[in-house]
Structure formats: structure tokens, C-alpha cells
Amino acid sequence: MSPPSTPPRVLAGNLLVGLLLAVIAVGLLYLQPSDGTWLTISGHPRWWAAGIALSAWLAMCAGIVWKHRVPHPRENAGESWLIAWASQTGFARQLAEASAEALRANGHAARCMPLERITTATLAGARRALFIVSTTGEGDAPDHALAFLHGPMAHAEPLPQLRHAVLALGDHDYAQFCAFGRRLDAWLASRGATAMFERIDVDNAAPAAIERWQRQLERLGARTEAIEWEAPFAPWSLRERRELNPGARNGAVHALSLQPAEGRLPHWQAGDIAQIRPCNAIAAVDRWLADAAFDGNAPIGVEGVSTLREHLFHQQLPAADAWRGRPLPALLTALEPLPQREYSIASIPDGGTLDLLVRAVGAADGTPGLGSGWLCRHMAVGDTTDLRIRSNPGFHPPATDVPMILIGNGTGLAGLRAHLQARSAAGAPRKWLLFGERHAATDMYFADDIRAWQADGTLARFDFALSRDSGHRHHVQDALREAGDELRRWIADGAALYVCGSLQGMAPGVDAVLDEVLGPGQREALLLDGRYRRDVY
Ligand SMILES: Cc1cc2nc3c(=O)[nH]c(=O)nc-3n(C[C@H](O)[C@H](O)[C@H](O)COP(=O)(O)OP(=O)(O)OC[C@H]3O[C@@H](n4cnc5c(N)ncnc54)[C@H](O)[C@@H]3O)c2cc1C
Ligand SMILES: Cc1cc2nc3c(=O)[nH]c(=O)nc-3n(C[C@H](O)[C@H](O)[C@H](O)COP(=O)(O)O)c2cc1C
Numbered sequence: 001m002s003p004p005s006t007p008p009r010v011l012a013g014n015l016l017v018g019l020l021l022a023v024i025a026v027g028l029l030y031l032q033p034s035d036g037t038w039l040t041i042s043g044h045p046r047w048w049a050a051g052i053a054l055s056a057w058l059a060m061c062a063g064i065v066w067k068h069r070v071p072h073p074r075e076n077a078g079e080s081w082l083i084a085w086a087s088q089t090g091f092a093r094q095l096a097e098a099s100a101e102a103l104r105a106n107g108h109a110a111r112c113m114p115l116e117r118i119t120t121a122t123l124a125g126a127r128r129a130l131f132i133v134s135t136t137g138e139g140d141a142p143d144h145a146l147a148f149l150h151g152p153m154a155h156a157e158p159l160p161q162l163r164h165a166v167l168a169l170g171d172h173d174y175a176q177f178c179a180f181g182r183r184l185d186a187w188l189a190s191r192g193a194t195a196m197f198e199r200i201d202v203d204n205a206a207p208a209a210i211e212r213w214q215r216q217l218e219r220l221g222a223r224t225e226a227i228e229w230e231a232p233f234a235p236w237s238l239r240e241r242r243e244l245n246p247g248a249r250n251g252a253v254h255a256l257s258l259q260p261a262e263g264r265l266p267h268w269q270a271g272d273i274a275q276i277r278p279c280n281a282i283a284a285v286d287r288w289l290a291d292a293a294f295d296g297n298a299p300i301g302v303e304g305v306s307t308l309r310e311h312l313f314h315q316q317l318p319a320a321d322a323w324r325g326r327p328l329p330a331l332l333t334a335l336e337p338l339p340q341r342e343y344s345i346a347s348i349p350d351g352g353t354l355d356l357l358v359r360a361v362g363a364a365d366g367t368p369g370l371g372s373g374w375l376c377r378h379m380a381v382g383d384t385t386d387l388r389i390r391s392n393p394g395f396h397p398p399a400t401d402v403p404m405i406l407i408g409n410g411t412g413l414a415g416l417r418a419h420l421q422a423r424s425a426a427g428a429p430r431k432w433l434l435f436g437e438r439h440a441a442t443d444m445y446f447a448d449d450i451r452a453w454q455a456d457g458t459l460a461r462f463d464f465a466l467s468r469d470s471g472h473r474h475h476v477q478d479a480l481r482e483a484g485d486e487l488r489r490w491i492a493d494g495a496a497l498y499v500c501g502s503l504q505g506m507a508p509g510v511d512a513v514l515d516e517v518l519g520p521g522q523r524e525a526l527l528l529d530g531r532y533r534r535d536v537y
Pocket of ligand 2: 089090092093133134135136137138139140142169170171175177179204537
């Protein structure tokens with residue numbers, strides 16, 4: 001992510017080479033024969049030609065230096081930029097850091113910080129600010145932003161001196177699209193701050209909206225082109241896939257192990273997220289081609305693919321009827337790429353593979369889900385998929401000596417397993433796992449790992465809550481309530497709580513038990529302290 005610049009060493013090197021050439025030229029001058037024949041071409045002195053070549057070379061060097069110059073901060077800055085982010089799963093933070101980098105690349109001073117570190121005084125002292133915030137839950141602000149909601153947003157003074165812009169991340173599939181970004185934008189307006197341009201709402205990481213943001217930053221003097229806004233996707237190959245709950249009725253859960261198709265395993269931490277670019281099933285593409293009467297082998301001149309059939313694996317398939325008899329160029333213009341999907345990484349790199357725990361879901365008519373269908377059904381062992389890792393600092397592990405209570409249900413065990421592997425590798429003391437699923441016979445995923453961790457003391461305690469085995473529904477939040485005394489003891493000892501799994505049911509259930517067992521205000525205090533972290537979906 002470093003800006004393009006001409007480092008002083010390169011400049012010095014160029015000058016040195018220039019000097020050396022000049023010395024050689026002078027030396028050659030002394031070597032010329034006294035009759036002058038050596039320096040003439042058809043009667044013209046050769047030093048004219050040499051002079052022109054040297055001037056051209058110097059002009060080229062000057063051009064390169066000018067193009068890549070890094071202006072001194074004072075040249076552009078005037079005042080520094082404040083860049084504030086709020087992010088539940090890491091994307092807003094990534095865009096905030098890239099935005100700060102783009103401003104710095106053109107000589108501006110830019111401070112990038114999470115929303116909870118912004119105080120009323122910070123805002124009062126700021127003249128130019130960018131806010132890059134996502135929405136989580138059901139129209140909520142990301143967890144870590146709580147201190148900002150209680151602080152500046154509840155009490156702030158007027159901000160007539162502030163010029164600002166808001167990038168709001170969200171997803172149209174949720175009822176309250178970009179709700180937190182909208183709320184923040186309206187609040188800034190209510191305090192008298194001036195918007196430098198209209199808020200930009202980003203639907204499901206849509207590249208077009210992010211490009212609009214980049215163009216606006218350029219207008220404000222940022223240099224965006226050399227910044228890596230998102231890590232590139234790379235091909236990963238599926239090494240192994242196992243169904244962990246044969247016979248279960250609530251969707252087959254698969255453990256997948258992947259490795260980069262080329263090169264070494266990259267670094268990641270427990271809590272990070274794998275983003276994948278799913279593909280359509282081959283059968284679905286062939287059916288579409290037949291129904292719409294297009295030739296799948298038609299060459300299409302699209303970068304990276306050779307035929308229409310290959311291209312369609314990565315595109316949303318429109319209604320075939322609507323396209324029968326229509327021209328290929330119109331189809332190519334109308335096609336939209338498939339959206340990406342996110343999965344909690346279930347391993348750490350020490351094990352040599354990136355593991356996922358994925359439930360195959362689908363529509364009521366049996367059509368497999370896009371991401372889970374690709375990973376659990378259409379992709380074969382040995383096939384590759386485009387994947388990239390997104391750092392998710394909000395769910396990274398606490399310091400090694402902090403006891404951890406890990407709570408999750410269903411595929412939420414993925415994120416918790418990565419933490420248990422990391423804690424076990426680091427020799428961290430005191431881990432308590434509470435896991436909820438339906439049936440003991442089918443649903444204890446990664447059972448070998450859990451038994452081994454119980455046996456070697458990695459797990460100080462393990463509670464397995466089963467919601468369909470006994471007469472009554474017993475969920476992970478019920479197990480937490482029943483262990484209330486122990487929960488209070490662990491919290492008093494400084495434990496951090498990590499929750500991974502269902503947004504519906506489990507997450508609010510755990511919240512309610514924490515309020516009940518720990519007393520009013522304690523859950524919020526843990527959130528403010530960064531001791532209560534969630535990766536729920
Ligand atoms: C941060 C994060 C981490 C995640 N980690 C994991 C993980 O570790 N493992 C995992 O399996 N998923 C995980 N998910 C969910 C995952 O990203 C997908 O949403 C999920 O796989 C369904 O996507 P799909 O494309 O298969 O289904 P879609 O094509 O989006 O939907 C197909 C059909 O399935 C239904 N459907 C969608 N989701 C569910 C569901 N959860 N239960 C039942 N029906 C559903 C839809 O209503 C629709 O009818 C995570 C999501 C986030 C945001
Ligand atoms: C559990 C969950 C809840 C979400 N709730 C909303 C919502 O209510 N409104 C919305 O517009 N987007 C919602 N989103 C979409 C996110 O805002 C979007 O994916 C965003 O890019 C995430 O950015 P982040 O990684 O910085 O948190 C939700 C996403 C998740 C995983």
C-alpha cells in the first residue's frame with residue numbers, strides 16, 4: 001500500500017550515474033584525434049548528437065522525478081484529515097486505512113482511528129473528516145462504536161467548523177439499509193457540519209460505489225490509484241471436504257480444507273474471515289445456454305476467460321426466456337458478476353490448511369444456496385476457488401494471559417475452533433467452550449479436536465447444549481445461564497467473551513443472559529472494554 005514515490009536513494013543513484021556519464025564524456029573528448037575526424041558524422045560534429053541525447057535523457061529523468069514527487073505535507077495540507085471508522089467484520093476499517101493512505105500519498109496529513117476513540121474534543125478540533133462506517137445487527141452500529149454513541153453522539157456541541165463526508169457500508173437485503181451511516185450523517189448535519197459531498201451508500205461491497213468514493217477523494221486531493229483498496233482474490237484449491245453430520249435434517253455441515261493453488265500459505269489470525277467468489281454449477285450454466293439458445297463456445301473477448309460458457313460460471317444468470325434470440329454483445333453488457341460470500345476461518349496457519357465449516361443451505365424449492373452450494377456441492381476436491389482473507393481485528397484474540405469464554409452455535413464453531421487452536425499453540429491458560437446444536441448423535445463438529453482439548457486440559461470446561469434431544473429446548477444461552485456462578489467468577493478474573501454463530505436467536509439470547517447474570521450495565525462495560533466480541537451472522 002505504499003505510495004509511488006522517488007526515494008532519495010534512487011534519486012542519488014540517478015545523479016551519480018549522470019555524473020559518471022559526464023566524466024566519461026569529458027574523458028572521451030580528450031581522446032579525440034587532433035585532426036578532428038573522430039567527432040564528425042558526414043561533416044557534423046558528433047558532440048551535437050551526444051548533447052541532444054544527453055539533454056533528452058536529463059529531460060526524461062526530470063519527468064520521472066516530477067511525476068513521482070511526494071509533495072511536502074505543508075504543500076497541500078493546511079489542516080490534517082481525521083478518518084474515523086466503525087466496522088464489525090473489518091471492511092470499513094480496511095477502506096478507512098486505504099483512504100488515509102490515499103490522502104497521505106499526495107502529501108496530506110491524515111489520522112485514522114476507530115469511532116470509539118473520537119471524543120467531543122477531537123471533533124471540535126477537526127476541520128475535515130471522513131466517516132467510514134458499516135451497519136450490523138438490525139440497523140445497529142458496530143459493537144466497538146458504543147463509546148461514540150454514548151459520548152459525542154449523545155452530547156456533542158455544534159460543529160460548524162467541520163467539513164465531512166460519509167461512506168456508509170450495508171446490504172440491501174437487510175430491512176434497514178445502511179442505517180448507522182444514515183444516522184451518523186443526519187447527526188453531523190444536525191450539529192451544523194457541512195457535507196463536502198453527498199453520503200455514499202455501498203450495497204454489499206459494490207465496486208461502483210467504492211469507485212465513486214475514490215473519485216470524490218481525488219477531487220479533494222487524494223491520490224488513489226496506487227493504493228490497494230482490497231486484497232486481490234487468488235485461486236485456492238480444495239484439498240478435502242467431509243460431511244460432519246450425515247443424517248441431520250437441518251442442513252449438511254461440511255468441513256473444508258483449502259490451500260493456495262500456487263505459493264505458500266499466507267498469514268492470518270484467529271478471527272479472520274475468508275471471502276470467496278462462488279461460481280454457478282456447470283449443469284446450471286449448460287441448462288441456461290440451452291434454454292436461451294446461445295453458443296457456449298462462442299469466443300467473447302472478455303479478459304481472463306475464453307468462451308461464453310466459462311464467463312457464465314462467474315455471472316448471475318438472468319431469465320433465459322428473456323434472452324432467447326437476442327445478440328451476444330447485449331448479453332455481455334447486461335451480465336452482472338456473482339456476489340461474494342464470507343466464512344469465518346476455522347483454523348490457524350500452523351495446521352497447513354485454511355479450514356471452513358459450512359452449512360449447505362438452499363431455497364424452499366431445493367435450489368442450493370450460491371456460496372454454500374458452490375463450496376459443499378458443485379466444487380470437487382482438487383478444484384480451485386477464488387478466495388482472499390480479510391483481517392477482522394474486532395474478533396482477534398485477546399492477550400495470551402486473558403481467560404476466554406467461547407460461546408457459539410452451529411457453524412459458529414468455526415471461528416471458535418481457530419481461537420482454541422491459537423490459544424492451545426500459545427499455551428494460553430483457561431478456556432471455556434459453550435457450544436449449542438440440535439442432536440448429540442450428529443452435531444458435535446470437530447469432535448476429535450474437542451475431546452483432545454478436554455483430555456489435555458486446553459479446555460477447562462466444555463458445555464454442549466442440545467436443543468432437540470430432550471423434551472425441552474436447551475440452547476447455548478440456557479447453558480450459560482445455568483453456569484451463572486462460574487460465569488461471574490470468570491468475568492471477575494478478567495475473562496473475555498467471544499461469541500460466534502447465529503445473529504437470530506443465539507446472539508440476543510446471550511445478551512439477555514449476560515444482563516441477567518452479570519447485572520445492569522455490565523455487558524455494556526465489557527463491550528466498552530473490548531472484552532465482549534462477536535462474529536455473528
Ligand atoms: C462474517 C460472516 C461469517 C460467516 N461465517 C460462516 C461460516 O463459518 N459458515 C457458514 O456456513 N456460513 C457463514 N456465514 C454465512 C455465509 O456467508 C452465507 O450467508 C451462507 O453460506 C448462505 O449463503 P448462500 O450463498 O449459500 O445462500 P444464498 O444463495 O444467499 O441463499 C439461498 C437460500 O438459502 C437461504 N439461507 C441463506 N442463509 C441461510 C441460513 N443461514 N440458514 C438457512 N437458510 C439460509 C436463503 O433464504 C435462500 O432461500 C458467515 C457470514 C458472515 C457475514
Ligand atoms: C450480522 C450482520 C448484520 C447486518 N445488518 C445490516 C443492516 O441492518 N443493514 C445493512 O444495511 N447492512 C447490514 N449488514 C451488512 C454489512 O453492513 C455489510 O456487509 C458491510 O459491508 C460490513 O462491513 P464491516 O465489515 O465493516 O462491518 C449486516 C451484515 C451482517 C454480517
